[in-house]
Amino acid sequence: EVQLVESGGGMVQPGGSLRLSCATSGFTFYNYDMSWVRQAPGKGPEWVSAINFGGTSTYYADSVKGRFTISRDNAKNTLYLQMKSLKPEDTALYYCARGGVGARGYWGQGTQVTVSS
Secondary structure, eight states: OOOOEEOOOOOETOOOOEEEEEEEEESGGGGGGGEEEEEESSOOOEEEEEEEEEESEEOOOTTTTTTTTEEEEEEEEEEEEOOOOOOOOOOOOEEESSSSSTSSSSOOOOOOEEOOO
């Protein structure tokens, strides 16, 4: 059974940082591109970042470029998203997804990120 379990969300003040993790199981992690998707209330999903299976190529949405860093540890079957200089508009439910930008097959349950003073 494919499982994606996100953690690391929380409430942070503007300018703060968070590191999200996505622990995976049930599939061969190092064979798949992975991505982070966020969805704010009343809005559609936004693919904020993606990384190829080998970790050698990354994608960032313009809205997070220069502030977020995606990485993966294929030995631990885990995906990460380091977020810094957080803004209120980053507030959303963040999902880990198997696959690259646009992937709809397997998502985790999400972790809430709230940026507020």
